[in-house]
Amino acid sequence: MKNSNLVYIINVDWFFISHRLPLAEEAIKRGFNVFIVCKNTGKFEKFREMGAIPINLNFNRSGYNFFNDFITIIKLFFILKKIKPDIVHSVTLKVSIIVALIHKLFPNFRAVYAISGLGFIFTSGGKFLQFISKIIINFTFNNKQDSFIFQNLDDLNIFKMSNNNCHLIKGSGIDLDKFHQIPLSKGQSTSFIMVSRILKDKGVVEFCNAFKLLKNKYKNDVCAVLIGPIDMENPTSLTKTEISMLAEQTKVNWLGESSDIFNNIAKSDVAVLPSYREGLPKFLIEASALGRPLITTNSVGCKDCVIDGFNGILVPIKNVDKLFEAMEILYLNHVLRNVMGNNSRYLAVKHYNIRDVINTTFKIYS
Numbered sequence: 001m002k003n004s005n006l007v008y009i010i011n012v013d014w015f016f017i018s019h020r021l022p023l024a025e026e027a028i029k030r031g032f033n034v035f036i037v038c039k040n041t042g043k044f045e046k047f048r049e050m051g052a053i054p055i056n057l058n059f060n061r062s063g064y065n066f067f068n069d070f071i072t073i074i075k076l077f078f079i080l081k082k083i084k085p086d087i088v089h090s091v092t093l094k095v096s097i098i099v100a101l102i103h104k105l106f107p108n109f110r111a112v113y114a115i116s117g118l119g120f121i122f123t124s125g126g127k128f129l130q131f132i133s134k135i136i137i138n139f140t141f142n143n144k145q146d147s148f149i150f151q152n153l154d155d156l157n158i159f160k161m162s163n164n165n166c167h168l169i170k171g172s173g174i175d176l177d178k179f180h181q182i183p184l185s186k187g188q189s190t191s192f193i194m195v196s197r198i199l200k201d202k203g204v205v206e207f208c209n210a211f212k213l214l215k216n217k218y219k220n221d222v223c224a225v226l227i228g229p230i231d232m233e234n235p236t237s238l239t240k241t242e243i244s245m246l247a248e249q250t251k252v253n254w255l256g257e258s259s260d261i262f263n264n265i266a267k268s269d270v271a272v273l274p275s276y277r278e279g280l281p282k283f284l285i286e287a288s289a290l291g292r293p294l295i296t297t298n299s300v301g302c303k304d305c306v307i308d309g310f311n312g313i314l315v316p317i318k319n320v321d322k323l324f325e326a327m328e329i330l331y332l333n334h335v336l337r338n339v340m341g342n343n344s345r346y347l348a349v350k351h352y353n354i355r356d357v358i359n360t361t362f363k364i365y366s
Contacts, residue, residue, distance in 0.1 A: 004086040006032040006365075007109075009076070009095055011059040013043035019116070019172040019282060020091060024052055026358050035083055037076065055079055059095060069098065077102050085109045087365050092116055100146070112364055114149040116172075116279035147364050151280035154300040167364055170304065171280035173357030174348065179289035181345045182266040184338055190331045192224045193268035195261060195283040196275065198243050198254075200236040202228075203274025203297065203318075205246065210274075210323035212250035214331065222331055224250075227264055229257040265290050269337060270330050276317050278302050288348040293340035295326045311343035 006027050010016045016024075016038055024047075027034050034052040044054040057075060060068045076098060080088065089112045090099040096113035103111050147165040150156035156166055185191070192211060196202040204226065211224040226247065231237045238246070247254040258264055261283075265271065271287030271294050278301030284294055288305065294312030296302040306312040313326040330337050 003031050003033050005035065005083055007035045007037060007080065007083055007085040007088045008091070009037045009088060009099055010091040011095055012039045013041050017043055017046060022173065022354055022358060023361060025050055026362070028052065037079060073098055073101055077106060080106060087112065089114065111146045112149065113146065115155055116151055149361070149364065152301045152304045155279065167360070169357055169360055170351045171285050172282060173354035174285050174289050174352050175354050176289055176349060179262060179286055181291035184269055184341055188221060190222050190270065191268045192222070192270045192272050192327060193227070193265060194272045195227045196273060197228050197231040197234065198238045199231060199234055200238065201276045203276065204238060204243070206274045206318060206320050206323055207272055208246050208250040208252045209320045210327055211252055213324040214327050215251045218331065224252045225264065225268065226252050226254045227258045261286055265292060268292065270295060270327070272327065273302060274315065274323055275299060275302055280304055285348065285352045288344040289352065291341040291345040293330055293337050294344060295323065295330065311340050311347055
């Protein structure tokens with residue numbers, strides 16, 4: 001009996017590595033033939049080393065370009081016809097829409113759609129784009145046999161249809177042994193950290209401006225680190241010049257991209273993410289696992305990581321003053337930072353264990 005063919009489809013290789021790699025590793029252990037279809041930015045050797053078969057396909061990640069998207073649909077159709085998959089697991093909304101359209105023409109596989117967030121269209125896109133998106137969604141996602149994975153209740157409720165199998169899995173999970181709790185520092189300076197792509201929608205500008213207020217008031221007693229790559233394929237990305245100038249003006253230390261998130265969080269005292277909307281941000285999951293208090297926005301996805309006053313503080317979207325006030329509260333109260341940090345670790349153990357995510361996902365496959 002041949003092994004089942006499992007195909008993961010995602011827009012870009014680095015995102016699969018950061019958010020879905022353990023699923024592919026587990027699938028290979030369980031005897032699946034694993035294929036990963038995505039844009040190759042130089043990470044394909046990692047997939048080959050683990051025993052997966054990578055296939056390059058350039059997805060347009062910024063909004064809709066109907067001609068380019070049509071070409072992508074045709075290419076992916078022939079890729080899937082050649083593989084003859086048993087299961088196709090797509091990640092992100094746009095990729096899932098493309099797979100769902102193909103599934104109408106080629107229904108001989110089980111489709112699992114992971115809607116990890118609604119992205120640019122639902123945060124900064126215009127009403128027309130959102131209207132078109134909802135029409136496409138209602139047309140494509142209507143197969144009774146398909147399964148959907150959502151990371152927060154808000155997104156699930158937007159998409160939920162009575163004839164679909166909808167599942168809630170909080171985030172992509174984390175190895176709680178690797179990301180173990182690290183005690184907060186007892187140094188004189190309180191360190192704030194933000195990890196994200198350098199996008200306006202992530203609240204990068206608000207983080208820098210709020211820290212500037214804190215720095216002006218408390219001088220050398222506070223510091224801030226911003227970690228993350230520029231992503232010019234996203235319409236809300238800051239340029240290198242823009243983020244360099246902003247960091248210099250606000251005294252935030254922008255380190256660019258880093259492969260050592262654990263140690264960067266370990267050196268920090270408070271994790272901050274003023275994002276406008278998320279699926280469930282992995283950075284907040286990682287910071288929770290290390291036992292860090294969180295400051296984030298009362299927005300879709302972000303608010304699911306914080307019980308306000310228990311393991312962190314929720315602030316309004318795009319509100320620099322409220323963000324500054326939250327940062328000041330945690331700067332001034334070392335005891336509160338420790339209590340909230342311990343509570344973050346408690347929630348991480350309860351909700352984000354990678355083994356639970358893997359086991360639930362494979363139940364959906366079957």
